[in-house]
Amino acid sequence: MSNPPAGRCILKSVALIPKERYELSMLAKAPEERGSLPVLDRKEPVSSPSVGADGKSAPSKICWGHYEVAFGVFVAVTLLNLWLQKWIGYQAIALVYLLAIVVLALFVGRGPILLGTALTAIGWNFVFAPPRFSFHVASFYDKMMSATYFVVALTIGQLTTRLRAQREAEMRSRLLAESERLGRTLLNSVSHELRTPIAAIIGAANGLRASGQLTEVQGKFAMEIEAAGARLNRLVQSLLSAARVQAGQLRPKLDWCDLSELIRIALRGGEALTPSHSIAVRIAPGLPLLKMDFVLMEHALANLVANAATHTPPGTPVEISACIEGAHWILEVADRGPGLPPEEVERIFDLFHRTPTAKPGGTGLGLAIVKGFVEAQGGQVTAANRSGGGAVFRIYMPVTDAPDLPDETL
Amino acid sequence: MTITAHQPPISVLVIDDEPQIQRLLTITLEANGYQVATAGTGQEGVACAAQRRHDIIILDLGLPDLAGIDVLKQLRSWTQTPVVILTVQDEEADKIEALDTGADDYITKPFNAGELLARLRATLRRADKGRLEEPVFRTGDLAVDFASRRVTRNGLPVKLTATEYALLRLFIQHSGKVLTHRHILREVWGPEHELKTQYLRVYVTRLRDRLEPDPASPTLFLTEPGVGYRFVEA
Numbered sequence: 001m002s003n004p005p006a007g008r009c010i011l012k013s014v015a016l017i018p019k020e021r022y023e024l025s026m027l028a029k030a031p032e033e034r035g036s037l038p039v040l041d042r043k044e045p046v047s048s049p050s051v052g053a054d055g056k057s058a059p060s061k062i063c064w065g066h067y068e069v070a071f072g073v074f075v076a077v078t079l080l081n082l083w084l085q086k087w088i089g090y091q092a093i094a095l096v097y098l099l100a101i102v103v104l105a106l107f108v109g110r111g112p113i114l115l116g117t118a119l120t121a122i123g124w125n126f127v128f129a130p131p132r133f134s135f136h137v138a139s140f141y142d143k144m145m146s147a148t149y150f151v152v153a154l155t156i157g158q159l160t161t162r163l164r165a166q167r168e169a170e171m172r173s174r175l176l177a178e179s180e181r182l183g184r185t186l187l188n189s190v191s192h193e194l195r196t197p198i199a200a201i202i203g204a205a206n207g208l209r210a211s212g213q214l215t216e217v218q219g220k221f222a223m224e225i226e227a228a229g230a231r232l233n234r235l236v237q238s239l240l241s242a243a244r245v246q247a248g249q250l251r252p253k254l255d256w257c258d259l260s261e262l263i264r265i266a267l268r269g270g271e272a273l274t275p276s277h278s279i280a281v282r283i284a285p286g287l288p289l290l291k292m293d294f295v296l297m298e299h300a301l302a303n304l305v306a307n308a309a310t311h312t313p314p315g316t317p318v319e320i321s322a323c324i325e326g327a328h329w330i331l332e333v334a335d336r337g338p339g340l341p342p343e344e345v346e347r348i349f350d351l352f353h354r355t356p357t358a359k360p361g362g363t364g365l366g367l368a369i370v371k372g373f374v375e376a377q378g379g380q381v382t383a384a385n386r387s388g389g390g391a392v393f394r395i396y397m398p399v400t401d402a403p404d405l406p407d408e409t410l
Numbered sequence: 411m412t413i414t415a416h417q418p419p420i421s422v423l424v425i426d427d428e429p430q431i432q433r434l435l436t437i438t439l440e441a442n443g444y445q446v447a448t449a450g451t452g453q454e455g456v457a458c459a460a461q462r463r464h465d466i467i468i469l470d471l472g473l474p475d476l477a478g479i480d481v482l483k484q485l486r487s488w489t490q491t492p493v494v495i496l497t498v499q500d501e502e503a504d505k506i507e508a509l510d511t512g513a514d515d516y517i518t519k520p521f522n523a524g525e526l527l528a529r530l531r532a533t534l535r536r537a538d539k540g541r542l543e544e545p546v547f548r549t550g551d552l553a554v555d556f557a558s559r560r561v562t563r564n565g566l567p568v569k570l571t572a573t574e575y576a577l578l579r580l581f582i583q584h585s586g587k588v589l590t591h592r593h594i595l596r597e598v599w600g601p602e603h604e605l606k607t608q609y610l611r612v613y614v615t616r617l618r619d620r621l622e623p624d625p626a627s628p629t630l631f632l633t634e635p636g637v638g639y640r641f642v643e644a
Contacts, residue, residue, distance in 0.1 A: 191498065192472070203520060289612070295500075
């Protein structure tokens with residue numbers, strides 16, 4: 001079997017992204033700027049194109065240059081018509097004006113078109129319609145002509161600008177969708193390129209140990225390689241999660257979930273990480289099914305628990321509780337550790353922010369991911385100090401209608 | 411390391427475009443007595459699968475450009491050879507799509523050798539057993555008599571509603587396999603309810619309460635976060 005080319009090169013995908021649209025600003029900015037720093041920084045506003053319900057452009061800033069253009073076109077066409085009138089009648093001259101308005105509408109907005117229409121209607125009336133050089137129009141036929149010209153020119157002008165605005169809005173939203181797709185592709189290739197060697201390192205180190213042919217020392221080395229690989233994998237996972245949050249690539253799937261199940265799953269992988277802390281779970285009795293994205297919420301909770309375990313001395317009790325308060329349900333992780341310095345409470349969820357007292361080894365990613373994951377689901381997360389000592393983190397999620405449940409009894 | 415002698419080795423087809431993962435899987439599997447063929451592209455994989463029969467296929471979903479999914483669709487159009495998907499974290503949607511397209515199971519990278527081998531063995535065992543159904547299913551203290559629809563624990567009858575029984579039966583029929591939420595809902599409640607995950611949450615909790623030795627830490631009805639449930643025999 002032939003070896004495939006080492007295709008799927010990460011650089012290929014990077015090259016697909018217009019440089020000006022994204023910048024990997026993580027490394028470029030000074031540390032003090034890293035507050036809630038986008039990893040994938042979008043220079044363009046992420047908001048959808050400003051298209052109203054009827055497809056018209058929302059009011060944008062007035063471009064006075066276009067009014068000047070409209071005026072210029074009026075003057076030029078009037079001069080042209082003065083020359084043309086030797087050969088064509090004054091009524092056909094109105095058609096030349098109309099043509100000018102239609103062409104103008106391809107390039108300028110509705111305001112300048114209104115100006116152009118008014119100017120040409122007045123110009124025709126004043127300069128060309130008999131009696132000439134007076135605003136008085138002699139025949140009923142010419143009065144009709146003047147009024148009809150104004151309405152027709154205005155309507156055609158407005159329709160043309162509207163069509164143009166629609167097309168531009170479509171282009172903009174297509175471009176936006178495309179740049180989002182590229183962003184996703186980039187994240188996925190980075191993810192793939194980082195995780196493949198990690199998978200090989202962990203798999204090979206694990207295979208070495210499983211082979212059962214190692215001396216004791218060799219076995220210990222293999223175990224260290226595996227543990228380091230696992231740590232690297234968690235780090236990459238966190239970085240990618242943070243990048244997904246910052247790039248707006250999360251697609252939460254809100255579904256009815258059982259909080260006790262969620263807490264159990266979140267703690268499942270955590271036992272190895274928090275062996276020195278006892279975790280107590282308290283769930284309000286009769287808590288109904290609640291809407292959330294199971295996977296995102298599980299990560300958020302696991303990160304909060306890991307955070308509590310990292311920043312409190314061994315043996316510190318950590319409590320997880322869940323309840324409903326008014327229009328929100330609350331998931332809380334509380335500890336009896338040293339608590340948070342008051343000035344840190346505001347910034348604690350910022351990306352790469354670490355409290356000055358934090359032990360070395362952390363990344364400042366965990367809580368930023370919690371915030372990103374929770375907010376993506378329409379919730380909020382807060383940090384505070386507890387009365388009696390310790391820190392408390394609360395996830396607030398809106399309570400929606402109760403789920404429609406089947407009723408079946410024995 | 412156990413190499414089962416006197417039996418033809420189990421043949422595995424690995425479809426993965428990463429040479430490093432190909433090599434890792436080959437070394438691991440060959441060391442455990444499997445016979446390994448590799449393919450570097452989806453097309454090559456489909457061709458390999460058509461050329462000779464393999465007992466099981468490991469397919470990397472790779473980038474979620476659906477290339478892996480397309481390979482799976484092509485394979486499933488003519489073969490029922492078990493397919494185990496290789497995937498990474500955060501790709502629940504891809505896992506669900508692969509399972510709904512006919513994948514038998516998935517392994518999340520990075521994996522360890524023990525986990526990989528256990529998954530393959532379980533998948534092979536299920537494929538081997540086929541659709542033959544024992545009249546009475548037993549695991550741990552649980553017994554289900556399909557003929558009389560009797561469910562007992564330690565010989566004592568357990569009362570289940572019709573829906574609970576249908577759900578339990580579905581789990582047992584696919585013992586060891588991940589079932590997606592949608593799949594279960596369609597099978598038990600019907601296609602018009604296939605998005606009502608809340609039904610499933612309620613009924614799995616009920617089954618756990620009645621049948622799990624310790625409902626607070628389930629060992630029979632396992633949650634596969636974001637994907638579905640897996641029934642595991644004790």
